[in-house]
Amino acid sequence: xxxxxxILSASIVIGMGLITLFGLLPGSPIAQVTALFIQxxxxxxxxxxxxxxLNLLWVHLRRVLxxxxxxxxxxxxxxxxxxxxVLVLVERLGLLDGVTGAGVSASGFLFxxxxxxxxxxxxxxxxxxLVYAAARLMRRRVTxxxxxxxxxxxxxxxxxxxxxxxGALNDVSEWIRTVWASAGAxxxxxxxxxxxxTAGVRVLLGQDPSYRE
Amino acid sequence: MDSTxxxxxxxxxxxxxxLLVLNTQFLRVLRQRGVQLALRRIPAYQQxxxxxxxxxxxxARPMHVSFGGSGLGAETTVSALAASEVLYxxxxxxxxxxxxxxISLSDPTALGLAQGTLRRAYQTRQxxxxxxxxxxxxxxxxxxxxxxxxAALAEEDANMSVLVGRLGPELAFIGEAATRYDQVFIAQSxxxxxxxxxxxxxxxxxxxxxxxxxxxxxxxxxxALQLSQLLATEILRLVVILGIVxxxxxxxxxxxxxxxxxxILIGAALAALLAAVLYARSTARGGK
Numbered sequence: 001x002x003x004x005x006x007i008l009s010a011s012i013v014i015g016m017g018l019i020t021l022f023g024l025l026p027g028s029p030i031a032q033v034t035a036l037f038i039q040x041x042x043x044x045x046x047x048x049x050x051x052x053x054l055n056l057l058w059v060h061l062r063r064v065l066x067x068x069x070x071x072x073x074x075x076x077x078x079x080x081x082x083x084x085x086v087l088v089l090v091e092r093l094g095l096l097d098g099v100t101g102a103g104v105s106a107s108g109f110l111f112x113x114x115x116x117x118x119x120x121x122x123x124x125x126x127x128x129x130l131v132y133a134a135a136r137l138m139r140r141r142v143t144x145x146x147x148x149x150x151x152x153x154x155x156x157x158x159x160x161x162x163x164x165x166x167g168a169l170n171d172v173s174e175w176i177r178t179v180w181a182s183a184g185a186x187x188x189x190x191x192x193x194x195x196x197x198t199a200g201v202r203v204l205l206g207q208d209p210s211y212r213e
Numbered sequence: 214m215d216s217t218x219x220x221x222x223x224x225x226x227x228x229x230x231x232l233l234v235l236n237t238q239f240l241r242v243l244r245q246r247g248v249q250l251a252l253r254r255i256p257a258y259q260q261x262x263x264x265x266x267x268x269x270x271x272x273a274r275p276m277h278v279s280f281g282g283s284g285l286g287a288e289t290t291v292s293a294l295a296a297s298e299v300l301y302x303x304x305x306x307x308x309x310x311x312x313x314x315x316i317s318l319s320d321p322t323a324l325g326l327a328q329g330t331l332r333r334a335y336q337t338r339q340x341x342x343x344x345x346x347x348x349x350x351x352x353x354x355x356x357x358x359x360x361x362x363x364a365a366l367a368e369e370d371a372n373m374s375v376l377v378g379r380l381g382p383e384l385a386f387i388g389e390a391a392t393r394y395d396q397v398f399i400a401q402s403x404x405x406x407x408x409x410x411x412x413x414x415x416x417x418x419x420x421x422x423x424x425x426x427x428x429x430x431x432x433x434x435x436x437a438l439q440l441s442q443l444l445a446t447e448i449l450r451l452v453v454i455l456g457i458v459x460x461x462x463x464x465x466x467x468x469x470x471x472x473x474x475x476x477i478l479i480g481a482a483l484a485a486l487l488a489a490v491l492y493a494r495s496t497a498r499g500g501k
Contacts, residue, residue: 021226024219025219025222025223026216026219026220027216041285041286042286044286044322045284045286045321045322048284048320048321048322048324048325049321051321051324051325051351052321052324052351053321053351055321055324055347055349055350055351056350056351056352056353058347059347059350062347068368069368069369070364070368073364115357118356119355119356119357122356122359122360122383122386123356126382126383126385126386129385129386129388129389130382130385130410130413132389133385133388133389133410133413133414134413136392137413140416141416149413184405185405188405188408188420188421189403189405189421190453191420191421191422191450192292192403192421192422194422194446194449194450194453195291195295195421195422195423195424195425195426195446196291196292196422196425197225197226197229197449198229198232198233198425198442198445198446198449199291199294199295199425199442200290200291201226201229201230201233201445202233202438202439202442203291203294205230205233205234205438
């Protein structure tokens with residue numbers, strides 16, 4: 001029975017995959033079927049967000065109930081999430097229309113005041129983490145590649161300042177970013193694309209171990 | 214999709230399909246004759262992950278695997294599947310211990326995939342009773358994901374962190390938390406920004422397409438198809454490199470014209486041939 005189910009699920013996956021693939025090609029006669037499948041994926045994705053939020057709440061509620069280290073933060077998260085959900089529901093029901101001004105949403109204000117501010121602060125910290133990581137790289141392993149990386153980083157950072165006294169360094173920095181960094185990024189993306197193609201075809205062949213277990 | 218791009222995509226897919234089928238048969242024949250394919254050295258898979266997983270089991274510390282922003286139904290589908298392959302092979306090894314792994318993701322469509330993969334790993338070890346669906350956790354995307362995962366790594370004293378899939382520069386926060394608490398940190402991303410951070414912060418990073426080779430490297434008995442996939446990727450890579458070099462040489466030659474262009478063409482062809490031979494030799498020897 002398990003084998004039969006495995007064959008059935010593999011057939012459905014391969015069939016749907018091939019139909020979607022050929023439907024995406026230009027002038028395909030089955031383009032509408034593919035569009036329907038993609039719409040189904042969007043709906044499933046929306047439901048998955050709800051499941052994701054429930055999972056988050058469940059994980060943190062368990063931490064509170066088990067008294068795990070840092071349970072206080074989990075409690076704060078749990079109640080904050082519930083409060084925001086209730087706020088959005090109340091807002092959608094129009095119960096806050098008289099309280100907030102016209103065109104002002106309480107949840108929008110909360111998002112800007114809390115989420116955006118905190119994320120901006122974290123983004124500001126990111127540069128320090130990265131420079132510190134580069135310094136640590138040299139401490140951990142002094143290789144030619146690490147040395148090249150550090151020198152390039154310094155040149156690009158200094159060039160970014162656009163100090164006239166640095167002269168040619170500004171142009172070198174620009175050249176590194178537009179030619180070398182861009183070429184490297186494209187090479188990386190090409191490699192990822194090739195890996196995606198071969199791994200995707202392997203899944204479509206139905207020989208993946210996950211189909212058999 | 215533009216018609217030229219569509220046709221090229223179809224051509225590559227057909228080529229990949231033909232290569233996979235032919236390579237699989239070729240590798241089966243080699244296996245029957247007792248010949249083994251030498252794999253290119255990837256320290257993260259061969260030298261870092263196996264001992265770190267062993268240490269996690271012995272020290273009863275959890276292992277952390279992250280799918281990043283990879284999920285099902287979008288362009289990150291294959292990277293989510295590849296991440297699940299990494300998870301399966303690592304979870305199958307830690308399933309003998311008492312500490313379940315921590316799985317983090319920011320695309321909720323990957324939640325079911327992660328839970329299913331973890332369940333399969335515990336089932337393989339016949340320890341389904343120890344499986345906990347809450348081991349897979351969704352965090353909101355972006356910097357909130359990094360902050361949440363970084364905090365979880367510190368609180369739960371993870372032994373190793375493997376982050377693969379779609380990750381941006383926020384990877385730095387997680388890497389910093391892992392390094393501060395002396396955890397093994399392995400990172401990969403299909404985004405150049407995330408990959409750059411992963412390379413700097415990880416002692417043994419995975420680069421780009423190396424994620425898709427997980428099955429062949431981490432499996433105890435890799436199938437002919439898994440090895441065939443590696444071979445097909447290498448061949449396709451050579452095809453792309455030769456195509457780029459040829460296009461560049463033709464562009465230069467068309468500007469110069471005459472005897473000089475013929476000389477450049479012959480020189481480039483010889484250089485490409487030499488590079489291909491050297492690359493094949495280094496791959497066969499297992500060097501990078």
